[in-house]
Amino acid sequence: MASVTLSGITKSFGDTQVIKGVDIAIGDGEFAVFVGPSGCGKSTLLRMIAGLDAPTAGEIRIGETVVNDLPPKQREVSMVFQTYALYPHMTVRQNMGFGLMIAGTAADAIAARVAGAARMLGLDALLDRLPRQLSGGQRQRVAMGRAMVRDPKVFLFDEPLSNLDAKLRVQMRTEIRALHQRLGTTSIYVTHDQVEAMTMADRIVVLRDGRVEQVGTPVALYDQPGNAFVATFIGSPAMNLLPARLQDGQAVLAGGSRLALPAPAAAHDGREVLLGLRPEHLRVQAGGGLRAEVKVVEFSGADTLLACEAAGHAVQVLVHDRTAVAPGDAVELAIDPARMHLFDAGTQQRLP
């Protein structure tokens, strides 16, 4: 096990800089998730940690060791890919043991480690099968087993569940977390899926366009998003953002709707803001302050999503109880001021 520290990392491909100065410190034994939209540089960061790509500038440390000049094998990291990357002509047993064999590990030691990993992953009965005789989930487990037998200091996962169907993805999420709890190995897990990030991470690193937007626990990112991007990226359904002007302790919206503000907002009187309202915090309530028209009602069992229009914008409201609200209804929406998020309309940064 080891910490992983990235300092001042940049990466250019030709003239294009894709990583634009990244500093991240991951603690020993931590399960960190890098999340961000496709193309933001997640895989590039992971490949640099693994040693498959070199940074243009900056330092990568694993534990106390600067690894910039170490080849992948000497970094003691194991990477699990989205595509599994199994050898099609080798059995599960051979796939899992291959890396150790190449490294010159004795046959009986390989057999013992493969058996141990197979037991932990529930692959015992499948050791003599070929990859094509396995389901997607089983193949992904073999890919993890192959990473585990090397007993690395750090696991690197690059969207390992993206090729699985939704149900299996949820199940494997839990398995990977349980495995981390047993092994305690430092893990960096890359995904574009914020729900995966929220459910799996000790700490999340939100990336956008080659830069770190915010680092924090899932709860911290949900409760205190540092800017409008993180606010709308973390949480499902996404936070509503509405332009408003702060005036006399109220937020004044297009069309004249007014919402009471949390007390500290008084310091920002007169400011143009983006008002952040999570769908699950809005309530349909007479006199609620935010006038809205219901456009679509989506019942999904446990809750109902109301797609509304308010202050000239689309606003989603998540209702947990059955609702008599119907498309075309004029309603008012309320929110507890303490649950409001305020962002500067210009800089998009959170207001304290």
Ligand code: ADP
């Ligand atoms: P992510 O994994 O977040 O989807 P990547 O790290 O794969 O993003 O890519 C980040 C950016 O770098 C993208 O714009 C991608 O096109 C570019 N990129 C990645 N690898 C290369 C490469 N080998 N050559 C040129 N551009 C690349």
Ligand code: MG
């Ligand atoms: Mg990627």
